[in-house]
Amino acid sequence: MSTKQKYITVLSNNRRIIQAVIGVSIYLGISQFQISLWWVVGVGSALGIIWGKVFCRWMCPMGFIMELMMKMSPNDSFQKMYQYHKIGCPIAWISGWLNKFSFYKIQLNAATCKNCGICDKACYMTSIDKQKFSLYKPDMTNPAESFSCSKCLECVSECPNGSLTYKIALPYKSK
Numbered sequence: 001m002s003t004k005q006k007y008i009t010v011l012s013n014n015r016r017i018i019q020a021v022i023g024v025s026i027y028l029g030i031s032q033f034q035i036s037l038w039w040v041v042g043v044g045s046a047l048g049i050i051w052g053k054v055f056c057r058w059m060c061p062m063g064f065i066m067e068l069m070m071k072m073s074p075n076d077s078f079q080k081m082y083q084y085h086k087i088g089c090p091i092a093w094i095s096g097w098l099n100k101f102s103f104y105k106i107q108l109n110a111a112t113c114k115n116c117g118i119c120d121k122a123c124y125m126t127s128i129d130k131q132k133f134s135l136y137k138p139d140m141t142n143p144a145e146s147f148s149c150s151k152c153l154e155c156v157s158e159c160p161n162g163s164l165t166y167k168i169a170l171p172y173k174s175k
């Protein structure tokens with residue numbers, strides 16, 4: 001495992017803590033220091049240009065609460081509620097669209113990939129639609145570039161061969 005993948009694994013394992021800290025800071029910034037919600041929308045969306053849709057699962061206070069509720073009661077109604085709240089969020093729309101164009105991308109090294117499928121099992125999107133999405137099968141849609149990927153980075157941290165990385169990709173290329 002490369003040093004970079006080790007860092008990503010540490011980040012991914014502590015994502016909810018990071019999300020809670022940033023989420024509470026954003027909440028306090030808005031409620032106590034009167035930071036405009038437009039700033040949050042602007043910065044959250046602009047981050048999508050660099051990293052893709054990172055706001056939802058790494059920074060959003062609402063997302064943190066929704067994920068907590070889904071974990072406490074993993075039934076369909078909370079899943080649907082989570083999807084509905086994102087439909088109304090401009091940050092999710094803009095940064096989700098930017099997943100295709102962001103500087104940082106999840107990239108596959110096909111030369112080292114052993115086709116074990118562990119990355120697909122770790123991804124919440126491929127588990128929803130196994131017929132459509134795959135991180136390593138070249139004839140299928142890359143979930144990391146689709147609107148719904150929130151850059152949880154679990155695919156990268158779970159790959160036992162270090163075949164997936166999250167790094168700057170110019171020109172825009174992921175497989």
Ligand code: SF4
Nearest residue numbers: 113114116117119159
């Ligand atoms: S987990 Fe890694 S080695 Fe296995 S299929 Fe995915 S990219 Fe390839």
Ligand code: SF4
Nearest residue numbers: 123149151152153155
């Ligand atoms: S970061 Fe990887 S595991 Fe997470 S949603 Fe995107 S493609 Fe799936």
